[in-house]
Amino acid sequence: MKKVIEGSMAVAQAVKICRPHVISAYPITPQTHIVENLSQMVADGELKSEFINVESEFGAASVILGASATGARAYSTTTSQGLLLMAEVLFNIAGLRLPVSITCANRSVSAPINIWNDHQDAMTVRDAGWIQLYAEDCQEVADMQIQAYKIGEKSEISLPVMVNMDGFILTHAFEPVELIDQKMADEFLPPYKPEVYLTTKKPVTFGVLAEPAYYMETRYRLQQAIEASKPVIEDVANEFNKVFGRYAGGLVDKYRLDGAKTVIVAMGSVVGTIREVVDELREKGKKIGLLKIRAFRPFPKEAIYDALKDVDNIIIMEKALSLGFGGILLNETKAVFYGKARQPKISGYIVGLGGRDVPNKSVINAVRKAESGVVEDSFVDLREELIGIGE
Amino acid sequence: MPKPEGIVVKPGSSKEYKTGSWRVKKPVFKHDKCNDCRICVMVCPDGVIFGEDKKYWADMDFCKGCGICAEECPVKDIEMVLEVR
């Protein structure tokens, strides 16, 4: 049954049907509507979770760590400064192989403080060992949220999953969303049954000191697990499609790649804009397509190569950068083509930082520039009059 | 496959590590004036003193020779002696 609801409410509804035992909540714009909706559901008896209003995001992540270690399904949500504050715990959760889920309402990072969307927050913690999924629209966030637990809780994976949705752009957008009914959700997502957890029935010691003789293997196994999640991410998306009739999630999404000589690669809500541009340019006879990255971690090298191997011009448009190096998605995509016989032109643009709008014509201009020569780390739509201030 | 790394499934497995090798002095329980107060049993940081009926010993696999038992015994029935090995 489709309803026009706010993105945050779509997430809250999706979380509700996952039946989390413990939810920890610390408010931060633009995630606030998610935690507010969840708390109202709890207050009305609609959602039977232990809802913990924690003292900080650090506490939020620590609470779900403890809950998951005890065998509970646990959830939290944050963004930006909150995600960075809990960074220490994110690494800890992944290292302890606890399959919690966090929705990150992607927002820029301070300083200067800015509450609008970009991907710098989640990108900064890409090395933590979390599976990272990026949603294009409100429907996809809701669908990815339920898939997240199914992926993470598979016993051979046992990893935490971050579902990323663009702050304000998706959290505060009203879109038609097909809400999943509880009964179908229960069939798709069975209860969490870990083999090892904190219980007096079978005591274990979690979180040990691993000396040089032991530490490296734990990281090796973590890397193996996150790599092994690639087929699982696809399988779960396929199963979701079979049950609910929608393909959402998976590693990548190909849009009009047949015969495309130029392909734009992007993640998140900006993909919606790029789809329109691709359609417009295709009308004009241009052989152009779009590759949407759905899973950023694990980085779907094989799927990307497979989709783009015959393309001449690859144009990355991303909402984050590694300061002192350059575009993150750009450089990771370049690495996919390292050593390959056929070397396409790979250009990269930084767009939409701090919530700056990315209109269709900016995308078109970017494509035009990239076709006349390789572009690297070009900041799209910089306001010339503001550069030079302070010099 | 459950999470194998970083998890010790055997609780209390530290007893595989014999800290008795650390000792310089060892406690000698004389079994002479003992009054069963069990203070030695309670105050041993490693919890390795055992016994009953006025006869107590330290588990030499683990005793680190700290000397607290000898110091705290109210009837001085325990003496710390240099261990010769």
Next chain:
Amino acid sequence: MPKKDPITESQVAPGHRACAGCGELLAARLVMNAAGKNVIATCATGCLEVVSSAYPQSAWKMPWIHSLFENPAAVAAGIEAALKALGREDEAQVIAQGGDGATADIGVGCLSGMLERGHNVLYVCYDNEAYMNTGVQRSGLTPFEASTTTAPSGKISWGKTTDKKTMPEIAAAHRIPYVATASVGYFKDLEKKVKKALSIKGPKYLQIHCPCPLGWVHDSSLTIKVAQTAVQTGLIPLFELEYGKVTSVRKIAKRKPVEEYLKLQGRFRHLFKKAGGDEEIKAIQAIADENIRKYNLV
């Protein structure tokens, strides 16, 4: 001697790498044995965690988790919430453990949140008065003019310039049902307080004074003596606070001047060696006098 195995009885097994005479491990063993088998414990990074959980061995008999330095209280809150949500509340008591650094400094925010929210968790602070595991650096609970490696005594310094952060009172200010201070020097009192705390539903805070032979610089055999002397001077008052009101104190039978405590430990040696040390000892005596007056200890 009979080959009787004592280690089946203790909830904290030997073979851990604590120093000979470690006050903190003694406290942990006493706490866990008083608490019984039905416990799920968290632990902060620190001596207690490092010596007892080096892979692939663990000294802990109960289910136990170490996450980070500052979050044992928050992890315990998560465990307590999970037990409630899973219908397993009767399975175990939740005990969070941390050293003085983890409790009073880096973890004070998480602790405060847990106390304020009313979780059914006992938080135990093992107070050995410095960041011992990393090399005896000063913490918020290091006492006035103790020498530590980051606030050492020197030509122009007497050591730490402020007195211990009043953590028990801070915990009590959250209006929780039970706060108590204890000492490894008085194990019967400690056990009673653990049992009493665990009989109460809600957040509880227990701070245990634990001498550290290495960090305080005294012989390993004197751990109990040093702990008892601290209490006997009034510097470490032993009391119980219920909903913010003092409901019991342990009176000092034979009061001792602070010198007798200070001279037992190398970390206070400068007070006896440097010119002007007498005046400083008088200042420390004033702290003890104030405790005695405030808590009516004699």
